[in-house]
Structure formats: C-alpha cells, structure tokens
Amino acid sequence: MSKTYSAADVAANNGKEAGKPLWIIIDGGVYNVSEFIEEHPGGPKILKRSGGKDVSKAFWKYHSEHVLQKYSPKLKIGEVAASAKL
C-alpha cells in the first residue's frame, strides 16, 4: 500500500532512535531500509548515515535503475509529500 509521508516524518525515522525504523528518500519515494542495512552490498555504514535524508544524488552515483526496480517491491513504503520536500 502506498502512503504519503511528510519530509518531517522521514526525518524522524532516521534509525537513530531505538524502536524506530530507518527510512530514506530516493526521487520522492520513501524506502524503509531497516531490515536491509546488514544485507546492503555497499555496507551498513553508508545506509546508517543516510537515515531520514533525501539521498537521491548519492544513490544514483552508485546504482543503476535496475537496483531500484528490484528492491522497490520489498523496501518502498510510499511517497514523500511534494509540498514538504526540503
């Protein structure tokens, strides 16, 4: 199910607070990578540093479209509200 989140919602889920997930934004999509951190081929550290942020630029530097296509069904939880984009 696709939902709309504010940028503030995403920022609050930066993975740094116990019990809260780690969300990131790529091209307006919100991804919950909490369960993916340890599986990430690029390593967990870089994802932990990405929590709560729009990481589109960094994502496209290291990955191609097929990565997003492959993982979206598993990780994408919704979209960020356009008006709340920072």
Ligand code: HEM
């Ligand atoms: C939905 C989120 C993400 C997914 C599904 C994902 C997935 C992957 C996959 C599958 C690879 C292996 C290389 C490939 O197949 O292209 C990879 C490598 C990598 N990822 Fe990610 N990634 C995500 C987010 C990020 C973010 C936000 C960053 C940086 C801020 C990042 C940095 C890297 C780096 C540095 C590599 C290694 C590239 C290399 O070895 O040349 N990833 N990632």
